[in-house]
Amino acid sequence: MELTAGVPAPSGSNVAKPSRFRSPLESAGTPLQAGPVQSEDAGFQAGPPAVAFRQVSKTYADGTRALSEVSLSVAHGEMVAIVGPSGCGKSTLLRLASGLSVPSGGTIDVSPGNLGYVFQDATLLPWRTVQRNVELLAELADVPKKERARLAAEAIELTGLTGFEQHRPRALSGGMRMRVSLARALTMRPRVFLFDEPFGALDEITRERLNGELLDLFAKEHFAGVFVTHSVSEAAFLASRVVVMSPRPGRIVAEVRVPFGYPRSPELRFEPDFAQLAGQISAYLRGKAV
Amino acid sequence: MSVQLDQLTVDKVAPEADAPRSTVRKRHRTVRIVAPMVVFVAVIGIWLFVSYVLLDSSRRFLMPPPQSVVQVGFFETANLTEILHALWSTTQVAIVGLAISMAIGTLVAVAMSQAIWVESAIYPWAVVLQTIPILAIVPLIGFWFQYGFNSRVLICVLISLFPIITNTLFGLKSVDRSHHDLFTLQRASRWKRFFKLQLPSALPATVTGWRIAAGLSVVGAIVGDFFFRQGEPGIGRLIDDYLSGLQTQQLFGAIILSSLLGLTVFWIFGFLGRVLVGSWHDSQQTRELE
Numbered sequence: 212m213e214l215t216a217g218v219p220a221p222s223g224s225n226v227a228k229p230s231r232f233r234s235p236l237e238s239a240g241t242p243l244q245a246g247p248v249q250s251e252d253a254g255f256q257a258g259p260p261a262v263a264f265r266q267v268s269k270t271y272a273d274g275t276r277a278l279s280e281v282s283l284s285v286a287h288g289e290m291v292a293i294v295g296p297s298g299c300g301k302s303t304l305l306r307l308a309s310g311l312s313v314p315s316g317g318t319i320d321v322s323p324g325n326l327g328y329v330f331q332d333a334t335l336l337p338w339r340t341v342q343r344n345v346e347l348l349a350e351l352a353d354v355p356k357k358e359r360a361r362l363a364a365e366a367i368e369l370t371g372l373t374g375f376e377q378h379r380p381r382a383l384s385g386g387m388r389m390r391v392s393l394a395r396a397l398t399m400r401p402r403v404f405l406f407d408e409p410f411g412a413l414d415e416i417t418r419e420r421l422n423g424e425l426l427d428l429f430a431k432e433h434f435a436g437v438f439v440t441h442s443v444s445e446a447a448f449l450a451s452r453v454v455v456m457s458p459r460p461g462r463i464v465a466e467v468r469v470p471f472g473y474p475r476s477p478e479l480r481f482e483p484d485f486a487q488l489a490g491q492i493s494a495y496l497r498g499k500a501v
Numbered sequence: 502m503s504v505q506l507d508q509l510t511v512d513k514v515a516p517e518a519d520a521p522r523s524t525v526r527k528r529h530r531t532v533r534i535v536a537p538m539v540v541f542v543a544v545i546g547i548w549l550f551v552s553y554v555l556l557d558s559s560r561r562f563l564m565p566p567p568q569s570v571v572q573v574g575f576f577e578t579a580n581l582t583e584i585l586h587a588l589w590s591t592t593q594v595a596i597v598g599l600a601i602s603m604a605i606g607t608l609v610a611v612a613m614s615q616a617i618w619v620e621s622a623i624y625p626w627a628v629v630l631q632t633i634p635i636l637a638i639v640p641l642i643g644f645w646f647q648y649g650f651n652s653r654v655l656i657c658v659l660i661s662l663f664p665i666i667t668n669t670l671f672g673l674k675s676v677d678r679s680h681h682d683l684f685t686l687q688r689a690s691r692w693k694r695f696f697k698l699q700l701p702s703a704l705p706a707t708v709t710g711w712r713i714a715a716g717l718s719v720v721g722a723i724v725g726d727f728f729f730r731q732g733e734p735g736i737g738r739l740i741d742d743y744l745s746g747l748q749t750q751q752l753f754g755a756i757i758l759s760s761l762l763g764l765t766v767f768w769i770f771g772f773l774g775r776v777l778v779g780s781w782h783d784s785q786q787t788r789e790l791e
Contacts, residue, residue, distance in 0.1 A: 334679045337781045351687040
């Protein structure tokens with residue numbers, strides 16, 4: 212099992228690596244550090260990154276410093292999870308990446324193409340049926356009716372919503388609503404997917420099931436994903452890299468490489484290696500690097 | 502972690518002591534019909550008690566017993582025709598007034614929602630309109646617009662406009678921020694945002710505004726009747742006349758039918774609300790006592 216901390220960006224890219232990210236893990240000489248780390252990194256170095264934050268800061272009008280000099284890059288086909296205490300600016304990162312908000316300092320590059328954004332709540336339009344909700348984005352993009360019906364049908368199939376097309380959101384459970392939200396984003400075939408704690412409000416069983424389904428989608432669609440969560444185990448289960456952020460103003464305090472390959476089975480959560488990794492991330496989260 | 506699963510499953514399941522669902526529902530329905538009937542019978546009882554026990558026969562005209570109200574007010578064709586005729590005249594005033602209010606109120610609210618300066622310019626005056634004691638300007642309205650149909654309609658409009666503006670505006674402005682974000686991400690035009698998001702979101706609040714305004718419009722029409730006595734006599738004028746003539750049986754009959762008008766308006770708008778938003782919005786659900 213390999214674990215690397217303090218590797219904010221692929222070394223091949225032109226992203227500057229602030230030296231303070233070279234942090235605690237190596238110097239502490241942890242026994243977790245083992246194995247061919249370099250060869251793993253190599254996989255993420257091909258081509259320009261899908262998303263690159265360079266020294267990004269965000270200060271709100273009222274003087275609140277949400278983010279301080281965050282540098283992070285996400286490669287195509289990579290799933291990166293961001294964990295941090297509430298108010299650490301992890302959602303702000305996504306708002307900045309999507310252009311919903313502008314940074315006060317630094318630059319953000321997102322590769323061209325459609326962007327998928329899944330919000331904390333399902334943000335469905337309650338007066339529309341599942342079918343019409345899934346079609347919404349294509350409709351706003353003026354995709355012809357037939358084409359968007361086809362796109363919606365595909366996304367509905369992918370997310371296991373078949374049979375629920377004519378239901379209204381009110382009639383669905385929280386987990387089903389999230390599936391509709393995912394399906395809606397999928398219709399646009401995004402190359403970059405931003406997830407803002409999408410499963411935070413769900414019960415644990417539903418959340419774990421949706422984690423599995425999300426990984427299936429990830430395997431099929433090969434998008435680059437940035438997944439914000441406050442759940443360490445969710446982050447470790449989904450991502451190939453977990454970024455840990457500090458409380459406000461948000462900074463990256465560590466990056467942890469997740470050594471497990473895909474596909475991942477739900478049982479992974481009960482492996483000792485997984486528990487050790489989660490413990491490691493938690494330690495960073497609590498500011499107690501080991 | 503070793504959890505003793507069999508201990509967890511023993512965890513007690515609440516005993517299903519309830520009667521089968523259909524029986525419960527039937528009982529609720531019976532209660533819903535019987536309980537108001539009991540109140541009705543009680544009110545009639547008190548009415549009879551006042552008529553026959555508290556009032557001696559020489560003063561019984563102050564509160565004629567219900568059966569004589571029904572007999573004189575409703576079964577004497579001349580009286581009934583007179584009352585219904587006046588009621589229809591008032592109803593026309595109320596309908597025209599309400600229609601004008603709905604049109605103007607919706608347009609004003611939409612304009613206010615689209616530009617902050619329009620809202621800032623108009624809102625204080627809408628509040629002023631609401632706070633003017635309508636009776637204080639009734640003489641002026643008569644002085645300017647004569648004492649007929651138009652003046653009566655104008656009073657209806659003045660009295661019912663405000664709730665339409667405020668409720669519609671509230672609905673248009675209280676769209677979820679995340680829904681707005683969703684549309685922003687898709688670069689939706691102002692029109693698409695308005696027709697596909699704001700307008701449908703506002704509908705439940707708008708319908709509530711209509712219902713309040715409809716009730717006020719009936720009140721406004723009857724108030725107008727009292728003051729403006731030209732043209733077709735309305736129910737307000739008739740009530741006034743019955744009072745001066747001490748025709749209390751007809752007076753009670755007219756009051757009861759006026760109340761029925763109010764009730765009908767309330768019912769119509771309740772029905773309209775259920776048709777428009779009942780399938781997706783909780784406020785318009787038929788109440789199920791469960």
